[in-house]
Amino acid sequence: MVALFLGQSARSFDVGCTITVEQSPDHFHAHVELDGDVAINPGDKVRVHGSPIQIKFGEKVVVQRAATVTRATALERGLTRLAAYFDLKELYEVSFTPGRVR
Helix, strand or coil, rough: CCHHHHHCCCCEEEEEEEEEEEEEECCEEEEEEEEECCCCCCEEEEECCCCCCCCCCEEEEEEEEEEECCCCHHHHHHHHHHHHHHHHCCCCCCCHHHHHHH
């Protein structure tokens, strides 16, 4: 009940996370790893708290932050899977050419 009064729903919970940001000639990435064994499913949302991380070229930064995970409802999960199916179809092209494929 306390979470409901703090602006969170029963589907949301807070968890710690580790953020790794690197900008170099070999790597350009930002990764978020949630503490514990938290599984993220289709449609779930993760909001990382804190100010934006800015780094200079050639740097790598590892930061500890808090995150809020909001679980998707069954409908949201289904819609996300359906949308992903149609997005996947954009990754391949099917063409029909006259003649026989050898």
